[in-house]
Amino acid sequence: MKRLFIYLLIATAGLTSCTKIIEIDTKNAEPQVVIEGKIVDRLVEQQILITKTVGYDEVGIYPKITGATVKVTDSRGNNYAFTEKSPGIYVNRMRGVYGVTYTMDVTAEGKNYQASSKMPNPVKLDSIGVVSNSFFGEERKTAAAFFVDPANQTNAYHFNLYVNGVFADRIFVENDRLTNGNNLRVQLFYEANDNDDGLKSGDTFSIEMEGIDSNIFNYWFALSQQDGRGPNQGTTPSNPTSNISNGALGYFSANTFQRMNATVK
Known part of the structure; x- marks a missing residue:
């Protein structure tokens, strides 16, 4: 067990400042199952990744869960069995269809999870x-996506940005609560490091746009508030609400997918 000592400087009117020691128990929590799955509207190898969380002193080491039973059914009565391609990665080559509801069923280490x-x-x-x-x-030059949000329906979007082939480790998520039916220009502000001044002439970049449901929007939005660069940087860190049952972390998303590439002039 590790203990963290925080020194607080306490000053009160008319009194000399003093130092107080507060002892906080930082024992690692029990590992939790993390499931990250997507079904997209392309004929591709759809993927569901199953791992475990780790302690605060083991960042970057995420054990893969092997031997799980993974299947997906849809609202049209189709069943899809996912096979383990490599440790913790379960796949099935299929195409998702818009307007259809997909249900994931995972049994891992004796527990069942659904979404x-x-x-x-x-x-x-x-x-x-x-x-x-x-x-x-x-x-400052910034990558942007241009599209028309459909009127009279609720829409939400998640974007991925790649600059010179490198994934920009940022969360970009939007909904049309204030922009329903509008022509949209979504800017994806990005810094490779603290001294970066944005895109430069000759840079190549790619944008992926995913049309997501409201539960997945809530998941990504909650994460965006905790990455230290969102509008509410003071948000207390916590696990975002998952749409997966039985206490699993992560998400299961059936979403549309598009990708475009461009070069900065």
Whole structure:
């Protein structure tokens, strides 16, 4: 068991400052199952990843759960068995269909986990490009996705950004609560490091746009508030609400998928 000592400087009016020691128990919690699965509207090898959480002093080591039974059914009566391609990675080559609800059923280490997600109607990604912004008198180039949000329906989107082939470790998520039916320009602000000044001429970049259901939006939005770069940076860290039963962490998403590539001029 490890203990962390926090020294607090306590100052009260008319009294001399003093140091107080507070002892906090930081014993590692029991490992939890983490399931990350997607069904997309392309004929590809769909993937469900099953791992375990680790203690705070074991960051980066995520044990894979092998020997699980993984299947997906849909609201049309189809059944899909997922096989273990490599430790903790379960796959099935299939195509998801919008408007259909998919239900995942996982039995791992003697426990059963389930989740459902309905694939939204597709929204076309019209184009991607670069937007120039001025920050304190300096120009900054930012990748952006352009599309029209459909009116009279609720939509939510999750974006992935790659710059020069490297995944930008940021969470980009939007919904149309305030923009329903509008022409949208979603900027994906990105910094490779603290001294980065944005995209540069000659950089290549790719944007992936996923149409997601409301539960998955809530999951990604909660994570975005905890990554230290969102609008609410003071949010207390906690596990985002999962749509998976029986206490598993992670998510199961049936979503549309589009990808475009471009080069910064």
